[in-house]
Amino acid sequence: DAGITQSPRHKVTETGTPVTLRCHQTENHRYMYWYRQDPGHGLRLIHYSYGVKDTDKGEVSDGYSVSRSKTEDFLLTLESATSSQTSVYFCAISERQGAEGRAFFGQGTRLTVV
Amino acid sequence: DAKTTQPTSMDCAEGRAANLPCNHSTISGNEYVYWYRQIHSQGPQYIIHGLKNNETNEMASLIITEDRKSSTLILPHATLRDTAVYYCIVRVRGNDMRFGAGTRLTVKP
Numbered sequence: 001d002a003g004i005t006q007s008p009r010h011k012v013t014e015t016g017t018p019v020t021l022r023c024h025q026t027e028n029h030r031y032m033y034w035y036r037q038d039p040g041h042g043l044r045l046i047h048y049s050y051g052v053k054d055t056d057k058g059e060v061s062d063g064y065s066v067s068r069s070k071t072e073d074f075l076l077t078l079e080s081a082t083s084s085q086t087s088v089y090f091c092a093i094s095e096r097q098g099a100e101g102r103a104f105f106g107q108g109t110r111l112t113v114v
Numbered sequence: 115d116a117k118t119t120q121p122t123s124m125d126c127a128e129g130r131a132a133n134l135p136c137n138h139s140t141i142s143g144n145e146y147v148y149w150y151r152q153i154h155s156q157g158p159q160y161i162i163h164g165l166k167n168n169e170t171n172e173m174a175s176l177i178i179t180e181d182r183k184s185s186t187l188i189l190p191h192a193t194l195r196d197t198a199v200y201y202c203i204v205r206v207r208g209n210d211m212r213f214g215a216g217t218r219l220t221v222k223p
Contacts, residue, residue, distance in 0.1 A: 042201075042214065043201075059212070102148065105158045107156060
């Protein structure tokens, strides 16, 4: 299995508080992704990174920011958490860009905003 | 961007082959077809991918039609542990990867 660690695995937080989720990889892969998964919506891309300090928005990026200061870490921040951001968050990594790059996923972080 | 269409759900008897179809009629020439699966609430797992030719690995086989407008994932001897949601994805625009609703495969004893 690819070396991907998401932390924390579970978190309960209050509305309006900032939250940061961490994705750490030991594979030295260039590409990293954050997804959220909700019932009835499947997996939706939030943000992705194609290198250190290089990030781009996905389809559901509102309310989220990301940072990647090192190859191995990709942080997802909810500046002011809302109940609609209660979800399971998955990080993924990929070695190559474009069509050849198969992705590997972490085990997910279950976030509850109360 | 190429879209995919998959049946919502399928059943398969344990020990039999599971054939999961995917339609991607708008696929472009340089787009690959990927298959992933998600077992219960775990992170998705890569299965296989291909461009034009049929592919086989230790998990599955991928059959792509000659016109590339559809493909079939084959699990040759399905087990109860293959019960999962299976996603067919056409890789779009380089870096992002969009998932659809997938097919929920239930393997029955």
